Amino acid sequence: MAQFILVHGACHGAWCWRDVIPALESRGHAVRAVDMPGRGGGVAGLTLKDQAEAILSAYEGQAVLVGHSAGGFSISAAAEQAPERVSRLIYVAALRPANGDRLGQRMQALTGERADLPLVVAKDRLSYCFDTEGAGPVLYNGASQADMDWALPQIRHEPSGPHREAISLGDNHAGVPASFVICTEDRMIPAVDQERMAADLTDVVRMETGHSPFLSDPDRLAGHLARMAC
Template sequence: MTETFVLVHGAWHGGWCWAAVINQLERLGDRAYAVDLPGHGMNRADRAKVTLDSYVNSVAEFIERRDLKNVVLAGHSLGGLTIPGVAAKIPARIKRVVWVTAMVALDGQPTIDAATTPLAAAIDSMPERSITIEMLGKEAIDGLTNDMAPGLKEYVMAALGPQPLAPLLAPVPMAPYFATGIPSSYVVCEDDHMPVGGAPNWHPYFSSRLRNPTLKFVKSGHEVMLTHPVECARALHELASGD
């Protein structure tokens, strides 16, 4: 059975990061699309005006414009904040939602509490209200690239762009997504060393916030779609098929 995937990137990335996964999904007989969220990749929206709602609306409109149905909606990393909103907005078009080593919010809570995060105030005063990964320091860069070959690391670091702050400060409504009853899945990257919220692992720290998710495990670091695209595509395909 041919599956239809819409792939949502995470912080600093663009739709470009899914290229190899799309190639592999097509080899498996599926259709796959990657979006550029506002202010990312080829989407030249003003980063200072980007919000979580604009992320959600852009993906929902992408799906509606193409009249896509039975969509397997997958989000990587920060993309996990966008995908539940999309599913709640257009539930009749969504078959399954997959968090790919991605953030799962607590209902009504933001990713970053601006009141207790000094860096947030500094970013908020910048013209683009955005942050680069370099601003987070060596630990974040090492965590992001821990299993990359030198050439791939060089390419990825050159391709990453600024990340707008506002989506990280916005409360994320999860209850509307859970109310849809759309099945949830989580791709667990066993070597994900990207630091997050003081937790040692993305699984089960985030995955446990979902309701009865199906899990797939991949021996990979955080950037699974770039370092292990074959395994990432296979996991997505099997989750979509219910395997």
């Protein structure tokens, strides 16, 4: 049995793992989804260290950290801070950073064809949010309309600070085994960019889903996560 900690991406929360949690629990695993600090925005001074500590404080012992999208930076920071507490990193349609990367710059450097999803920046410049009008087919392509209608109202402003910060990664992070779930129909982080980020890994699977397999194919995603944890 593995212990899983599930980490959401930008503008999302622990809620997005609704269907993956029972699918992993039914396979005998312990699972917890965590909220990164600053949901809703308006919080100054947040850092990647704050995200790492939110992850590490959510469990005892060792865990498999699963990061979706921007959550790839969050779980990487946690592994660098406490590698002895991380048995594996699993990136799901995620940004897998190298030392010195900034999340915003990494997104701008993507080379694959992406859908246009406007951002709404808060007046205080401390956070941003996806413009939810028309966002369903971009964020959740492949999911049912009912699931899109459930998810979209829960999207919240994301604190900008951690996304502007250069991540510091070294031997701690490098020593933790990593896996990657590539989503081949992703309209946010194109598959060609995911393939490049996963090129040095031996444990890679591909799902014919959009950016959010936790909604469009949660049971199959859980099966991949369970296998990767072994």
